[in-house]
Amino acid sequence: MKEMIYQTICPGCGIGCGLYIRKNAEGKLSIDHMKSSPVNLGKLCRFGMKLPYYYAKENNAVNQVNASNADVETAIKTAVEILKDADSSSTALLSVGNTTNEEQMAFTKLAATLSTVVQTGVSSECLNMPEASLAEIEKAKRIVLFIDPYAQYPLIVRRLLTAKKNGASIVAVGTQPLNLADETLDLKPGQYDELKLDRESLIIADMHPNSDIKLAKNILVLAQKTGAKIQFMRSFMNSFGTGLSVNQENKMFGLAELVEDIELGNIRTLVVLDSDPIELMPDNEAAIEALKKLDKLIVISSRSSPVTELANIVIATEPVYSKAGTFLNAEGKLLKNSGTGKAGVDALSLLNAGIGGKAFTYDEMNYLVLKAIEAQKENRSVAAECAASDNGISSPKVLKGKYELKYLYNPFMWFDQKDDNDFVLLNRNTVRKLGLRKGGYVNMKSDRGELKMRFRVEALPDGLVLTAKKLPVATGTSTIISMERC
Amino acid sequence: MVEVGDKVIGYSTDPGVRNKGASGGLVTAILAAALEKGLVEEVVVLKHINEYEAIPIITSDVEDVLASAGSMHTVPVNLAKYAIGKNVAMPGKPCDIRGVIEQAKRNEVNIDNTYLIGLNCGGTMYPVQTREMLINMYDIDPEDVTGENIEKGNLIFRTKSGEEKGISIDELEEAGYGRRLSCRYCDVKIPVNADLACGNWGVIGELTGNATFCEVMNEKGVRLLENAIDAGYVEIEPASDKAITIREKVNNVMLSMGEKWSEKVFTEIPDGERTQYYMEQFADCINCGACKEICPVCTCGEDSKCTMYHNLEDNYRMSMFHMVRLMHLSDSCIGCGQCTDVCPVDIPLTTIFRRFADKSQKKYNYKAGMTLERPPFLEVMPR
């Protein structure tokens, strides 16, 4: 086999960093920096640098029917039989944005034939479009961060540092001090006036399936009230692309609501496109239990992941880097793969035709994507106006002697990828109080059991423990735990 | 008969290659001959994607070699790592060649069957910034550009309509464009560390723009050039004294420009402030590891000293990873700029590593990547 080089974007988050994936004659993958990429100038974060692991052959999905390997025709045929029998009111389709616009568009066609819509894991109350290009971060006079850029969206750190050199003041709203921020303020929405924002300010927040929708609404209200621009970062390579085929009239549910509907038996058949609810939901175990309640689970995916193990049918597509297709990044830039793989669109076309819809081609999907982008440009202001005021943000009550264990979402966490993050962050007071020893462990307890973890000291507020890794003692993005020395 | 030390002017005998290749297609023709006549199994060349982008490929297809002809100053890659474990010929800037030599010292490259055709280098530029510069400084649509060249201190762009526009590099750099910082203070402009040192400096008279000045640096250089002559791929003639003097003069001008930049960039940090300086420089590091991964002289693999003593859970105020790398690179940093290029948080790593390495390299009068001489390790007494 000859060496192959693919121009693609990183699947780690919505920034869409450009890179090359090199596959040598033995099939070994490596990355090359694509210095001509206007998104990242060829720079990649820790996740991007580890893509050869993410894309390793053993992580590729394989076609399956009832847990046994099958050929793709059989997998599609069996899926068609399932979908023909499925009741549209109890069938759901989910795609959070881990694949191309063209596959997403094709998935929407399938949804229409099934008389339903594609859910994207984010509630329609807060669907929004990119408002600012990443380069505009550098020009802002005052920047308010509702994210930790170092951990969550590393390729905006350089933009923020440039803004700072240009004279911007940067405020981090939250609990963890950031090296690039001039100050860190732990504010509740009622105190947001203290942020002193105006039309030259920029708010950077993020929106993902586990975002606090009430907080997101408050941030939108803050932007509208002060005239500040807002940049919502998104967690998946094509999160914004999922919005291209969303009809404003359709009700979109948050992922948690969708999983609840499965638990309640309202959804009996689930079809997912490159989206794993087990990886996405904060509590793996609870998500697995919910998915087990489904009558049928069909997974169309390029990756094998926990959900492919539960699936009745797995329709495998090629790795994202080798697909033909486009993506819409966090700043609304249309980015393109050099790959030619069309297995995803082809499979969706066969599924659609099999259940009585029309067959389609990749080129047709690509045409619809480009048309939707044009239409979206015209409707930009409408799409951004989705805010409603609601100040009722719930923060968990932490009783004396207890701690709040909070997820610090990052690309490794979304895909349950191995990283050097086997530790929790806590503050010096906690270390003293519990008598923890440098280099030692802390024992964490919740309703879910116990876990021994290493720790790192950070200047966090008392009572807070952060983790950049999903932990089995966590039951949500925030979990009340107790801790002791071990 | 070619001999070590020969200085010749040469060009491709194929009119197509001669017209397409930079400076008469000599380098392209030598590479093609090396491949076709079995001197090497493969060659490392840049596959052009557009005027601003190319990607290194390792190929045995002579068509790829011919298609790679032409200079690309906006593709600041380092080719050294592509030569690892292979019997290849490759063209390269002085820092590509320095990288290969450092790899050879660490037994990753067999220097005896790796053929290095060095290209004079006045500096490379960033592709995205170059596009911006074309619009703002040249008033040229980046898509109209068909070629570029550096001549007499000017950066010249050719457009589809056949027009040429040049602006002095000084003026461009004053405006914040132009060469990468590491290229500005680089102190090797003619790749005398390669087997053949090629470039257009010293090509004068009617051959200007149509031939290459080539100095034969060693026996491998002799083999490369003789192989191409025997195959009928190139023609050469001795360089005149005037040509030799002009080449030397251009080199000296470039080197003194580099020295000025070096003085400007490497201002002394007062005693007592150095630790603080290094701590501040690395404070925004996100531990991506890209600087190590891309480093053309690093041969350590995944389990290396810098990663072994470093853990994200550590609470050190300065990263152990960078501390170990500062020490490790002090005798091997070639200043190629790759680490700065790929740093996701824009830490000026090359400048930091050069600042640290310069002290010991100067003390031992040692320049990494120039010869196979063993690096004088820090713990030994000065020789």
Ligand code: SF4
């Ligand atoms: S995870 Fe995001 S920031 Fe990191 S390389 Fe991938 S796209 Fe870029």
